[in-house]
Amino acid sequence: MSEEKNKNTSNEQQLSLDDGRRVKVLSPGMMVFKRFIRNKLAIVGICVLIFMFVFSFVGGIVSPYRQDQVFYKNDFANKEYASAVINNEYRFTSATGTPLSTMVRATFNSKVKNASEESVSFTADGNTYIATKLDDDFYTISSGQDLATIALLGKMTDIKPIGDAEIGKDLKDAATEAIRENAASFELDGVEYSITKGAAKSYTLGALAETGLASKLSFDAHDNAYTKLIADYEFRKEAETAMHAEADSFTAGGVEYILDTDGENSAVIYEKGRDEAIASVSNVIVSPVNSDVFLPIEYKDAAAEAIANRETSFTYVNADGEEETHTITMRGNNYIISTMQKTLLIDMYAYPSFAHPLGTDDHGMDVLTRLMYGGRISLMVGFVVMILENIIGIIIGGISGYFGGWTDTLLMRFVDLFNSIPYYPMMIIAGAIMDSLEVDPYKRIFLLMAIMGIMGWTGVARVVRGQILSLREQDFMVATEATGIRVSRRIFIHLVPNVMPLLIVQATMGLGGIILTEATLSFLGLGIKYPLASWGSIINAASQIYVMTNFWFIWIPAGLLIVLTVLGFNFVGDGLRDAFDPKMKR
Amino acid sequence: MWKFIVRRVALAAVIVFLGSFIIYGVMRAMPTSFVEAMARQRAAASATTGGPTYKEWLDQLNAAYHLDQGVFLGFISWFGSVITGDFGDSWKYGVPVIQKFSEVIWYSVVLNIISLVLEVVICIPLGIQAARRQYSGFDYGIMVFAMLCISLPTFFLATVLKYIFAVHLGWFDLYGIVGRYHEQLSSTGKMLDMVNHMFLPVLTLAMLHIGGLTRYTRTNMLEVLNADYIRTARAKGLSERVVINRHAFRNTLIPLVSYMSYLIPSLFSGSMITETLYQIPGIGYISYDAMVAGDLPFTMFYSVFLLILTQISLMVADIMYAVVDPRVRIN
Numbered sequence: 001m002s003e004e005k006n007k008n009t010s011n012e013q014q015l016s017l018d019d020g021r022r023v024k025v026l027s028p029g030m031m032v033f034k035r036f037i038r039n040k041l042a043i044v045g046i047c048v049l050i051f052m053f054v055f056s057f058v059g060g061i062v063s064p065y066r067q068d069q070v071f072y073k074n075d076f077a078n079k080e081y082a083s084a085v086i087n088n089e090y091r092f093t094s095a096t097g098t099p100l101s102t103m104v105r106a107t108f109n110s111k112v113k114n115a116s117e118e119s120v121s122f123t124a125d126g127n128t129y130i131a132t133k134l135d136d137d138f139y140t141i142s143s144g145q146d147l148a149t150i151a152l153l154g155k156m157t158d159i160k161p162i163g164d165a166e167i168g169k170d171l172k173d174a175a176t177e178a179i180r181e182n183a184a185s186f187e188l189d190g191v192e193y194s195i196t197k198g199a200a201k202s203y204t205l206g207a208l209a210e211t212g213l214a215s216k217l218s219f220d221a222h223d224n225a226y227t228k229l230i231a232d233y234e235f236r237k238e239a240e241t242a243m244h245a246e247a248d249s250f251t252a253g254g255v256e257y258i259l260d261t262d263g264e265n266s267a268v269i270y271e272k273g274r275d276e277a278i279a280s281v282s283n284v285i286v287s288p289v290n291s292d293v294f295l296p297i298e299y300k301d302a303a304a305e306a307i308a309n310r311e312t313s314f315t316y317v318n319a320d321g322e323e324e325t326h327t328i329t330m331r332g333n334n335y336i337i338s339t340m341q342k343t344l345l346i347d348m349y350a351y352p353s354f355a356h357p358l359g360t361d362d363h364g365m366d367v368l369t370r371l372m373y374g375g376r377i378s379l380m381v382g383f384v385v386m387i388l389e390n391i392i393g394i395i396i397g398g399i400s401g402y403f404g405g406w407t408d409t410l411l412m413r414f415v416d417l418f419n420s421i422p423y424y425p426m427m428i429i430a431g432a433i434m435d436s437l438e439v440d441p442y443k444r445i446f447l448l449m450a451i452m453g454i455m456g457w458t459g460v461a462r463v464v465r466g467q468i469l470s471l472r473e474q475d476f477m478v479a480t481e482a483t484g485i486r487v488s489r490r491i492f493i494h495l496v497p498n499v500m501p502l503l504i505v506q507a508t509m510g511l512g513g514i515i516l517t518e519a520t521l522s523f524l525g526l527g528i529k530y531p532l533a534s535w536g537s538i539i540n541a542a543s544q545i546y547v548m549t550n551f552w553f554i555w556i557p558a559g560l561l562i563v564l565t566v567l568g569f570n571f572v573g574d575g576l577r578d579a580f581d582p583k584m585k586r
Numbered sequence: 587m588w589k590f591i592v593r594r595v596a597l598a599a600v601i602v603f604l605g606s607f608i609i610y611g612v613m614r615a616m617p618t619s620f621v622e623a624m625a626r627q628r629a630a631a632s633a634t635t636g637g638p639t640y641k642e643w644l645d646q647l648n649a650a651y652h653l654d655q656g657v658f659l660g661f662i663s664w665f666g667s668v669i670t671g672d673f674g675d676s677w678k679y680g681v682p683v684i685q686k687f688s689e690v691i692w693y694s695v696v697l698n699i700i701s702l703v704l705e706v707v708i709c710i711p712l713g714i715q716a717a718r719r720q721y722s723g724f725d726y727g728i729m730v731f732a733m734l735c736i737s738l739p740t741f742f743l744a745t746v747l748k749y750i751f752a753v754h755l756g757w758f759d760l761y762g763i764v765g766r767y768h769e770q771l772s773s774t775g776k777m778l779d780m781v782n783h784m785f786l787p788v789l790t791l792a793m794l795h796i797g798g799l800t801r802y803t804r805t806n807m808l809e810v811l812n813a814d815y816i817r818t819a820r821a822k823g824l825s826e827r828v829v830i831n832r833h834a835f836r837n838t839l840i841p842l843v844s845y846m847s848y849l850i851p852s853l854f855s856g857s858m859i860t861e862t863l864y865q866i867p868g869i870g871y872i873s874y875d876a877m878v879a880g881d882l883p884f885t886m887f888y889s890v891f892l893l894i895l896t897q898i899s900l901m902v903a904d905i906m907y908a909v910v911d912p913r914v915r916i917n
Binding site for chain 2: 041413416417420421422424425426428429430432433436437512516519520523524526536539542545548549552555556559562563566567570571574
């Protein structure tokens with residue numbers, strides 16, 4: 001005010017009394033504007049607000065990221081890569097081409113487990129089988145065809161052939177001898193025969209044919225071309241026999257193979273005269289943890305060798321020629337092989353960098369971009385709630401003030417009632433209800449705005465009513481009545497615009513408060529929800545002490561933005577009040 | 587005067603009744619997961635002895651809390667027991683609401699009183715000085731500071747204070763009203779421990795309210811300083827000190843005192859956000875937890891408590907206004 005006065009007096013010194021320029025008339029709006037821009041704090045506030053709007057609404061468009069874009073990074077982590085186990089189960093190779101039936105395998109397993117004899121006979125699928133032990137954990141399985149039943153009567157042997165089988169004298173003697181020696185099988189003229197004990201001194205004689213092999217070693221072909229070879233019965237039998245005999249070569253199918261033994265139970269097989277390995281033999285089974293990983297045979301060999309030598313780590317050159325170090329740990333009966341692997345991780349709490357000026361948050365999202373989109377929501381909630389409050393407030397306050405009497409009393413008691421309902425408890429209950437009903441985050445914003453509007457209109461209604469109570473007694477209202485303007489026009493066209501300056505001031509100052517309320521609710525987790533962001537919900541991350549102490553860049557910028565925005569609205573509101581009503585200037 | 591007070595009290599009673607009905611209605615919209623959980627628990631406990639099943643327990647509990655009736659009838663039943671002073675047992679805390687309330691209210695009151703005293707001690711001198719030197723750099727500084735305090739979100743201020751004083755300087759604990767070794771301390775030590783834990787909450791509360799009170803003091807002081815009797819006092823040749831302290835300040839006190847008397851009931855209402863942030867077990871934090879958990883009896887009690895406090899505040903303001911300013915006609 002004093003500045004204005006000074007300026008006027010300095011002007012007057014230069015102008016004469018009758019000068020036409022002396023009386024410079026400004027429109028009321030212009031006067032307000034001039035007074036407003038002279039207020040330094042208000043200008044600061046306007047600048048801050050312009051920055052906030054540009055930041056939020058333009059920034060979101062300019063930003064190269066989406067608000068819910070998650071960023072990943074590659075990192076090396078020690079992860080389980082493969083598991084290995086020392087094979088304790090028999091593996092079967094069939095001699096006939098048809099695999100041994102499940103029944104045979106199961107019976108074999110159960111019979112062999114506790115047997116100490118060299119050969120064990122058992123029945124499965126109606127056939128008699130004889131398992132002959134060639135070495136530890138290495139059996140041949142032969143199946144028999146019943147030829148005759150033998151009954152032993154003292155020193156007499158009574159043989160009854162089954163079907164049209166012919167039993168010669170030699171065979172009869174050999175069978176009798178075998179029974180007396182309690183053997184399960186015997187050999188005669190290159191053919192094996194089995195003897196199965198039945199009820200009370202009666203035996204069944206059968207002819208035997210080798211049907212399969214059982215062993216605990218596993219064969220891995222080095223090349224797909226050899227898969228058929230390693231399933232070949234003769235090859236398997238000869239190879240394993242050679243291994244158990246600790247020989248270094250064997251012959252199968254007329255070809256001589258070299259056995260490069262490596263430790264007790266593992267070996268690599270080469271064809272004689274060729275360098276290329278055909279198969280690896282081992283009692284260790286190595287399988288990848290993830291089914292989409294293919295383990296090359298070299299890797300399996302390296303792992304099996306390390307396990308056989310009881311080493312805790314081994315190095316392996318992978319397909320790219322890089323050397324990988326793998327560590328072996330025991331877990332139960334399994335060996336777990338782990339290695340440092342390149343893994344794709346969510347880039348959480350990344351420190352500020354060129355790509356992310358304010359780092360990333362706990363979801364791996366860019367904080368700066370979240371702040372921009374969060375600003376949109378915070379500002380939009382502020383404006384929508386403010387408009388909603390004003391619409392309700394103007395209607396109720398206008399009607400109440402214009403009509404007066406019992407309408408006024410009733411509506412004002414209604415205002416009193418709404419005004420006395422505790423604000424924060426109500427908002428918190430509403431937030432908790434929306435939580436338990438699992439309202440969709442997008443719908444939640446609208447609900448939140450509606451509730452805030454409904455809870456906050458009473459102030460506006462009081463101001464409008466108070467102003468209209470005095471305005472309606474003025475002459476221009478008598479004029480509207482005389483010209484017969486209808487009531488709704490009288491209230492909303494003639495009375496309410498007169499209250500507008502005051503409402504604008506109040507609304508501007510109230511905006512700051514609404515933004516604060518929304519931020520507080522979002523901070524408490526009862527307002528805006530993930531994946532949407534508001535400034536308050538971004539600071540919510542700081543309620544974890546770990547984030548608060550270590551990652552200032554996540555929550556401090558959001559807090560500063562809130563403070564600056566609210567400060568801006570308050571400065572502008574103050575400035576507007578002073579500009580509209582200079583007498584009120586404090 | 588008496589007629590006015592009686593009418594005002596009657597109006598307040600109606601508002602408390604209707605207000606609590608609205609809150610009850612909203613609370614009933616919350617899924618009653620608590621009652622279901624309790625019924626499940628009790629059914630499991632009595633299953634071995636062949637006691638009531640889950641369904642029977644649920645019906646019993648619903649009947650006990652009037653949840654089987656409609657919102658209006660349920661409210662009437664609830665209000666009926668409240669009239670006799672029985673607010674029921676808190677669902678979350680498992681003790682009578684009144685008992686829990688009387689355990690925790692004093693934390694809130696002490697917290698609020700200390701911060702109110704702090705505010706008065708800081709704000710009134712600041713406001714008066716700012717008014718005396720209107721438009722000076724000092725005045726602008728104070729006004730910007732006051733505005734900054736108004737614009738600070740509670741949670742951000744509290745987090746920043748914790749970050750500085752608790753995390754970096756390590757002077758205070760982050761949470762709670764007592765430290766880890768509270769039980770081993772002597773009675774003086776216990777006092778000091780609590781004072782230590784009250785420090786940051788008090789600072790937060792005071793900072794939040796400093797802005798408003800400073801501006802209020804400055805506004806009223808300016809009004810008084812522009813009055814004719816101040817000019818007269820100066821014209822008489824009184825020293826500036828006497829003019830400010832005797833003539834101006836005393837007149838500024840009138841609106842300040844009526845503002846304070848308006849604040850007194852709110853000392854009991856607790857400060858929900860601040861207490862929650864520092865986990866001070868005052869009425870604010872306890873009620874916040876109860877509300878979020880959907881604890882109907884406690885939430886209803888706290889809401890009614892706040893409604894009554896607000897009405898008392900308004901009545902005190904109305905009456906004080908009439909007492910302080912005889913020009914106000916009562917009716």
